[in-house]
Structures are given as structure tokens and as C-alpha cells.
Amino acid sequence: MLGDEIVSRINQLGMISETPQHLARIFLSPEHRTAADLILSWMRDAGMAAHLDAIGNVCGRYEGDRPGLPCLMLGSHYDTVRDAGKWDGPLGVITAIACVGDLNRRGVRLPFAIEIVGFADEEGVRFASTLLGSRAVAGTFDAPVLDARDHDGVTMREAMVQFGLDPAKIGTAARARRELHAYVELHIEQGPVLEQQDIPVGVVTAIAGATRLTASLSGMAGHAGTVPMALRRDALAGAAECITALEQFCKVDGAGLVGTVGVINASPGATNVIPGRVSFTLDIRAPTDPHRKRAVAEIVQRIEAIAKRRELSLQIDVTHENRTVPCASWLKAQVAEAVAAEGYSVFELPSGAGHDGMAMIDIADVAMLFVRCRGGISHNPAEHVELADADAGARVLLRLIENFRPRADGGSERS
Template sequence: MAQATDGDGGLGREIVRRIDALGAISETSGHLTRIFLTPEHRAAADLLLAWMQDAGMAAQLDAIGNVCGRYEGEQAGLPCLMLGSHYDTVRDAGKWDGPLGLVTAISCVGDLHRRGKRLPFAVEVAGFADEEGVRFASTLLGSRAVAGTFDDRVLEARDSGGISMRDALLRFSLDPGRVSTAARRQGELHAYLELHIEQGPVLENQGLPVGVVTAISGATRLSVALSGMAGHAGTVPMALRRDALAGASECILAVEAYCRAEPGLVGTVGSISAMPGATNVIPGKAVFTIDVRAASDQQRTRAVAEITDRIRMIAGRRNLVAAIHVTHENSTAPCAPWLRQQVAEAIAGEGYRVFELPSGAGHDGMAMIDIADVAMLFVRCRGGISHHPDEHVDPADADAGARVLLRLIENFRPRPEAARR
């Protein structure tokens, strides 16, 4: 088995240097924050465009702010293999989530360009403008525009400062009336492929720098409100209480117990509040969120139904009223078997053991699957930490991911026309 490089590989060095340069473009100097349609976002876009041009690509900013580069094939106008990821961040972010895939793709195309190598298909690199959804509370905006599924109603959404997305696009020198021009047609893409940090600890536990993603897990988010009766903490006997917070605590443990017993299922209660919120008052209302994810839509749907039933049962036994609402739902995006096979071949070709795993986090492939088959290549991140300043990829692993991606590009076999959807 080949060993990962020590970080002295040319691609690995270049990628780390560029990740550092992008990471320096931030709203504040102490914490990395690069939000959709801000001055920092534009500065990052300009830098990415310059790198794309240096890599031999024709590069432009599309109507939603995606950074788009195209490296022609042996003939002009051929369908493309699209590589991509996003360049926006969460607040107080790590510098690898999103940019690693984008920068690696640019560096791989640059390697082809330096060698004067053209392929029997074009290669396009898409830097999606907004995947995280921080500013306007709507995710995958860049990739939805490319997939032709952008909802124009989002243009009226406002950020915390009251600025609408429509106005933010205008301030960015983009025309909100032309967002639809970012859309691509199915026949223009052979496939969509994304390299991304794992954002979890599985590859690290396996001792592997890279892995094949089987599916991007679907997610259901719920808002749960339990209503009881507030009362004096010293005068209401325990047996007569309708304590909403105690009921919520039991519900949270029920979510944990159910999801622990189901392999491949994860459930998280990430937010809870109790009212009236005084030390000497029995909580009369408790509100909490639930996030349920699985690589199978059937498993996730079944889990949501069972968790909902258990919450209602707990509420009934405690004489509480439960109000449960679905606030978000995304279906699973399965990675195409024919593409997964080519990712696996590239990993094996670089001498690594092939290991498959699902993605519990959402990615732009969830939007791109509407116009193309998708696949993902995961790269190990230290400690499985993501969305945090401690997010880190070792230079050797960045280089390993680049070598696998470059091998995959050079050996890519488009799906036969008769087998396409």
C-alpha cells in the first residue's frame, strides 16, 4: 500500500497555501466568517477567479455569485465533468469546509494545464456561493441556482440587518432578475463530483486519508413545544405538577435511546428553552428542536414517526399538550454506483484501502442530483472537528485527496448514453 506523502507533494503544498490565503479573507481578523454577498465574499470570489484563470480555465461569476471555471476538452463545447464545493462559511468557522474541495479541483485542473493535457470531455469547477445558508436562512442557494431549482421567493428573505437578498445581489453588482441564467441543463454534465472534508471521525478511526461516500443523508428537523402549567416551586406538590421542562427532558432521552438503537440513524436535540424561566417557577412551557438524519429515507421517515409517537405518549402521561411541527426536510441523495466505482478505483490506484461511508452532513450534491448523477470523495479531518476554528486537514491528507481526485479525472469514464437517466 502506498503511503501518504509527507506534505511535500506539489499539489499538497499548493492546496495548503491557497487554503491559508482564502482563510485570511474574513469579516473579522480573529474569527473566520465569510458570508454570502458580503465584501469578504467578493474578495474570495476574485481570488478564486484568478486561480482558475492561472489554471487555464475560462472563468466568470454567474448570476447568483457562483465562481465558475471551464477547462475545455479535446474539442470545444463538450459535456463536462463538474467538480465543486462552496466558498462561504459559517460564523467562527474552520478554513477547510468547502474550500478544500474547490481549491483541490482548481489545482488538479492546473496540473492538467501545465502538462498540456486535454481530455475527451470538459472539466468545470463550480465554487458555490452559498451552501451554509447563514445570511438568509436558506441553504444550497448556489447549487440550487445551477440545478434550476432556485426558489425566487427567497429573493425577498431578509438578513439580520433587514437587507433583502434582492438588494444584496444588487450591491454585489449582480442582477436578481437573471438568477435563472445560472441554471444548467442535464445534457451539459456527465456527472457532479465533490471532494470534501469528512466533518466526522470515521476515517480517522479507520486510519485512512480518504473514503468513498455512499449517500448524503436526508434530514428532518422538528420543532416541539410542550405546554403544561406554571406554578410556584414551593407550593405545588410533585404529584400534581405539569412540568413542561421535565417532560421535555424525558422526550430528549427518548430521542437519544431510539436513535442509539438504530444503526445508521442519528438524532440530535440542539436547542431547548423553558418558560417563564425563573428559578422558583415550575416551567409551564418548553420548546426544543430535533434533527434526525439517516442515509435511507425509509429509515428516517420511520424514525420520525416513532419519535413523534413517543413524544405524544410522554406528553399524555404527564398531562402536557404537545405541538410538533416539521421545519425542514431533505431527501437522501444517493451517490451513483457507477461513479462510486470510479472513486474507489482511484483510491485503490493510489494504494489506499477502499472504505465506504455515508455523509451525515448536507452538501451541494443534494441540489445537483436534480440534473446529474453525483459522487463524493471524503478527506480525513483531524478529530472529526468541523464548523470550528480547530477544523484541520493534515498537508499529507490534502495531497492524498488531490492525487486521488486527479487520477479519477484523468481516468473518468462517462456513463454510456443509453444508461443515463
């Protein structure tokens, strides 16, 4: 039962943290190095040649029936958010290693190689830029990020040197499209849908794109006791109306649109002072890019109207934008076949969260397999996958690998 091995290793990796009180394994930290060394040892035990690449990704290769063949690449990330759960990211890496270990024990070699990549930084916690490991592999790493600073003022460039990596060699991590048949990622769902459906695995249709904005409203600060309500230009009250408008718009949409305000800052921030300036973030996601872009435009118009009516000045800026990444139909079909062959209902669903496939699509067609997580909880210490579900995910992935058929024309749906 592969699930036993997977859960044991999830627990071992979950012990590697900057503090014992909460799980935090941040890019280019000492804990990152310890985790990388442990994962590399598991890759080698599974019969793979393994190394740490130029940005800190852990990379393993299991040759096919002859050396040098293009690969089916499997992967996920092994960094975490702060106060994280154990399963987000590592489940995909550890399950892939368990599958290759099973092939190796049986002496199975396939007409393609298998590569596993544990991406070093997907979460973007330290330098506020996500998908750094997978962007390096895809050849789309953004060099200016090297000058970004963490909370201690350390640049990524400096952190890499301290870690023992050479920033000038990041380009050597890049892979060419001809080297990959496809990229497949197993991941916890991070949502409640599979649990509601009472099924352990799901076939992902697409990774939703996201637009993030920062809005700033400026009114007039004033005394809480002396300014009549009708004469106020309260920036916080205006922000509250904007936030409610966002929520109502997304609820009415009913087609997978989600909107979140995660950060609010009000100033001057005194109990007895009407807030004169408020800034807040918006995160807007949808299953397709046209849908998301239309929604963003409508939401911005509504915020502008609220600001105008309340006589507030508005500054709104896009801070981040990621395209929607569709899972390739030919590859998704093979994931579905593996799910059905293991005796499970084939249930398709989109991913609202971002994943390394968003970067990998630049060099390969991608697909994802979701595994049920208890309560749909993620980015939280309560994150959990049952042993039976971890085993179900492993069996589906192993069946997919053993029956994988490269695209007949050798190309991709994006080429």
C-alpha cells in the same frame, strides 16, 4: 506535490473573514466578494475561463480536446458558518483547481470539459435556506427565498442588488442535464470514521437525508417553592424526557440513525418559576429515506405519549426535509478505482452532513470523495487536514479526472 499549493491557498482564503477573531464568510457579504475574486484569479491561473454567475457562484471551465464538450463538474462551497474552520467547502474547490492547473501545465486535454463551481451559499447562515448556489445551478432555486430577511432585516433580494447582482437573472445560472456528464465533490469527512480506520480518503455511498422539526410543549407555570412535585405540569421536565427518548431510540437503532436537539427555549425563564412552555428542535438523519421516515414517525409517537402522560399540550411541525441522495454506482466505482490505484484501501461510508450534491442530483449523477480531518472536528476553528492527506485527496481526484469514463448511454441512474 499538489498538497503544498492546496494548503497555502486554504490559508490565504481563511484570512478573508468579517472579523480577525473568528472565520465568518457569509453569503453576499464584502468578504464573499473578496473571496470570489481570489478564487476566480486561481481559476484563470490554472488555464480556465472563469466568471461569477448570477447568484455569486465562482465558475471555471477548462475545455476538452475540442470546444463545447459536456463537462465533468467538480465543486464545493466557499461560504462558511460563523466561527468556522478553514477546510469545510474550500478544500473541494481549491483541490479541483490544483488538479486542473496540473493538467494545464502538462498540456493535457481530455475528451470532455472540466468545470469547477465554488458554490456561493451552501451553509444557509444568512437567510436560513441552504444550498442556494447549487440549487440555482440545478434550476431548482426557490424564488420566495428572495424575500427572506437576515438578522439586520435585509432581504436576499436587497443583498443581491447591493452585491451587484440582478435577482431577476438567477435563472441564467441554471445548467441543463445534457451539459454535464457527472458531478463530483471532494470534501472533508466532518466526522471521525476515516481517522479511526487510519486511512486518508473514503468513498461516499450516499448523502443522508434529514428531517428537522420544532416541538412545543405547554404545561403550567407556577411557583418553584409552592407547587408539589406530583401536581406539576412542568414543560421543561417533559422536554427533557422527550430529548432522552430521542437519544435512546437512535442509540438502539444501530443502523446509522442520528438524532440531535440543538436548540431549547424555556419560558418564562426565571430561576424560581416552573417552566410553562418549552420549545426545542429535532434534527433526524439516516442513510435511507424509508429508514428516516419510519424513525421520525416513531419518535413523534413517543413524544406524543410523553406529552399525554404528563398532561402537556404538544405542537410539533416539520420545518425542513431533504431526501437521501445516493451516489451513482458507476461513478462511485470510478472513485474507488482511483483510490485503489493510488495505493489506498477502498473504504466506503455515508455522509451524515449535507452537501451541494443534494441539489446537483437533479441534473447529474453525483459522487463524493472524503478526506480525513483531524479528530473528526468540523464547523469549528480546530478543523484541520494534514498536508499529506490534502495531497492524497488531490492525487486521487486527479487520477479520477484523467481516467474518467462518461456513462456509456449518456444518461443517469435517475433518468
